[in-house]
Amino acid sequence: MENSTVHQPVPSIMVVDDTPANLRLLTGMLKERGYKVRPVSSGKFALQTAKHDPPDLILLDIIMPEMNGYEVCECLKADEQLSGIPVIFISALNETMDKVKAFKVGGVDYVTKPFQFEEVQARVATHLELRRQKRLVQESNEQLRKLEELRDNLVHMVVHDMRTPLTAIYGFLRTLETLKGESLSDQGREFVQTALASTEDLVEMVSSLLDVSKMEAEEMKLNLTQCELLTISREALAKVEPLKGDRELMLSGTDEPVTVMADAELIARVFQNLLGNALKFTPDAGQVTVSIESSADAARVLVQDTGPGIPPEYRERIFEKFGQVENPANKQRYSTGIGLTFCKLAVEAHDGQVGVNSEEGRGSTFWFTLPRRESVP
Amino acid sequence: LTSTAGATGALTPKILAALPAELICRMREAAMNADPDQLLTLTDEVEHYDIHSARRLRRFVHAFDYQSLLDVLQSGART
Numbered sequence: 001m002e003n004s005t006v007h008q009p010v011p012s013i014m015v016v017d018d019t020p021a022n023l024r025l026l027t028g029m030l031k032e033r034g035y036k037v038r039p040v041s042s043g044k045f046a047l048q049t050a051k052h053d054p055p056d057l058i059l060l061d062i063i064m065p066e067m068n069g070y071e072v073c074e075c076l077k078a079d080e081q082l083s084g085i086p087v088i089f090i091s092a093l094n095e096t097m098d099k100v101k102a103f104k105v106g107g108v109d110y111v112t113k114p115f116q117f118e119e120v121q122a123r124v125a126t127h128l129e130l131r132r133q134k135r136l137v138q139e140s141n142e143q144l145r146k147l148e149e150l151r152d153n154l155v156h157m158v159v160h161d162m163r164t165p166l167t168a169i170y171g172f173l174r175t176l177e178t179l180k181g182e183s184l185s186d187q188g189r190e191f192v193q194t195a196l197a198s199t200e201d202l203v204e205m206v207s208s209l210l211d212v213s214k215m216e217a218e219e220m221k222l223n224l225t226q227c228e229l230l231t232i233s234r235e236a237l238a239k240v241e242p243l244k245g246d247r248e249l250m251l252s253g254t255d256e257p258v259t260v261m262a263d264a265e266l267i268a269r270v271f272q273n274l275l276g277n278a279l280k281f282t283p284d285a286g287q288v289t290v291s292i293e294s295s296a297d298a299a300r301v302l303v304q305d306t307g308p309g310i311p312p313e314y315r316e317r318i319f320e321k322f323g324q325v326e327n328p329a330n331k332q333r334y335s336t337g338i339g340l341t342f343c344k345l346a347v348e349a350h351d352g353q354v355g356v357n358s359e360e361g362r363g364s365t366f367w368f369t370l371p372r373r374e375s376v377p
Numbered sequence: 378l379t380s381t382a383g384a385t386g387a388l389t390p391k392i393l394a395a396l397p398a399e400l401i402c403r404m405r406e407a408a409m410n411a412d413p414d415q416l417l418t419l420t421d422e423v424e425h426y427d428i429h430s431a432r433r434l435r436r437f438v439h440a441f442d443y444q445s446l447l448d449v450l451q452s453g454a455r456t
Contacts, residue, residue: 014411023441027413038411041441049411049443 011128012036012053016046016072017061017090022113026059026090029117030124043067047075050082057128059120060107062091062098070105077106084134086127090115152213152321159209166206170199208269208342212321215345222263222349229258229267229299229370233290236271243276246284253291258299260370266346267370273339274303274366281307281364298352298369309360319344319354343368392430393449396423404434405450408443416446 013035015026023039030037038055040046044067050058058076062069069089076082088109089102099110108130109123173196176184184192214220230251237249271290278288286306293300310318310325317323321341326332347354347368358364393401400422407415416438424431437446 020440039413039441040411040443042444045411045444049409052409 008132010034010036011056012038013057013059013124014038014040014046014050014055015059016040016043016064016069017059018042018064019061022061026120029121033121035124043069043072046072050076050085051079054082054085056085056131057124058085058087059090059124060087062089062093062102070101073102073105073107084131086131088120088123088127090120152216155209156213159206162202163206163210166199166202170196170203173199204269205338208273208338211266212338212342212345215342215349220349222266224261224263226259227262227264227267229260229292229301230255231257232264232268233271233292233301236268236275237290239272240275240279243279244288245279247279247282248285248287249275249279250287250289251291252289254294256294258292258294259372260299261373262350262370263346266349270343270346270368271301271303273343274368277339278303278305278307278364278366281305283307286363294372296372298371300367300369302365302367304363304365306363309362310356310358310364311360312358315356315358318356392427393452396426396430401450405447408446408450411441411443413438413441 013030015023015030015037017023017026017039018041020041023041027037027039038049040049043064046058046060060069060072064072069091073087073089076085076087083106086108087106088111089099089107090111090113091098091102092113093099094112102110108127111120111123173192176192177196211220233251237251241249275288275290282288282305287304288306289302289304291302291304293302314323314325318325319340321338343366344354347370350370352368352370354366354368356364356366400419404416404419404423407419417435420431420434420438423434434446434449437443437449
């Protein structure tokens with residue numbers, strides 16, 4: 001069997017104190033416990049040597065000539081490369097305010113002199129372990145970020161290559177539909193209609209994925225014009241009408257035109273995504289209502305449904321790409337896909353906001369805002 | 378705290394220039410790392426060249442005064 005033991009490097013501890021006797025004492029004790037110790041007698045040199053080779057932890061005296069411990073700690077925390085090093089103050093100052101100040105400048109702990117070495121050792125061990133765990137989490141996050149990047153690149157590549165054949169399929173199906181499928185049976189024509197609808201869904205998915213990639217890379221150019229949101233919402237409602245089944249689709253609220261400076265095509269797709277989503281989760285005989293509110297600063301669009309609602313823990317995750325959530329009604333897990341991510345990025349590209357209010361068992365209201373501005377920013 | 382400033386004068390750049398450049402380089406690296414154990418090992422090597430210089434360099438190390446040590450080594454390197 002393979003030996004899985006991983007040898008950790010010996011932790012390096014810098015001890016900063018202007019009294020050599022104190023340095024010798026702490027250094028000797030810490031070395032006995034197996035640490036690599038770097039004793040330093042001045043704050044200024046502590047910063048210099050920390051930059052040269054950052055230690056895993058610093059034990060820092062406060063009262064020192066030239067540069068006191070608080071100042072040293074402030075400099076460490078201001079330096080991106082050194083800010084993560086835990087600093088334990090070790091000082092004869094024992095007033096509460098001294099300790100509060102030590103934490104304020106970035107210290108993680110405080111030991112008063114004269115100290116019991118066991119206490120110092122316990123605190124050192126604790127903060128080294130915390131630091132180790134923090135590093136592990138950071139490394140995991142970095143690995144996840146790289147995997148996510150790899151996934152996105154792969155998805156982008158596949159989707160990009162899918163677009164051309166998909167467009168051809170869509171084109172031929174359209175031609176068949178236009179020709180009314182004269183040589184086809186009734187069932188054949190029905191098949192063409194179904195294939196066309198599914199291909200349209202795929203084209204929409206491909207476009208959304210490519211647009212999400214562009215928006216994430218901030219490469220999406222908005223075609224900003226004066227758009228009227230009531231008109232866009234009516235068009236979107238008409239587009240999803242065939243999907244409504246027994247559900248009721250409504251437009252409520254203001255009848256006054258609501259004009260914003262926006263990319264009409266993107267906003268139309270946001271409407272369609274939110275409406276499609278609402279219909280998908282609203283049971284038969286339920287209702288989906290669109291309303292638009294207007295103020296001097298912004299327009300606010302609400303898409304309300306009478307679906308099962310979204311548990312609080314999923315209300316942010318649903319806007320993430322391919323976020324996995326569980327439907328409370330049937331306990332089934334499913335991917336949220338890309339639609340809501342597209343909505344979030346598209347709205348945020350307009351400096352707007354997007355979100356959801358939901359009540360489990362009663363329904364959800366997805367909303368987004370678009371700032372009202374007179375001209376192209 | 379024992380001042381080591383007085384000892385600096387005795388370590389003339391000429392004496393330090395007699396030390397191998399590689400040894401000085403290792404001492405500087407050890408000083409930059411605040412590594413007294415390594416510095417003491419290296420001062421033992423200095424002793425092969427000049428016993429008095431080694432003794433004076435050790436005083437800096439015992440006082441953890443790496444900056445003065447670096448300053449001295451720097452002056453030796455310049456000659």
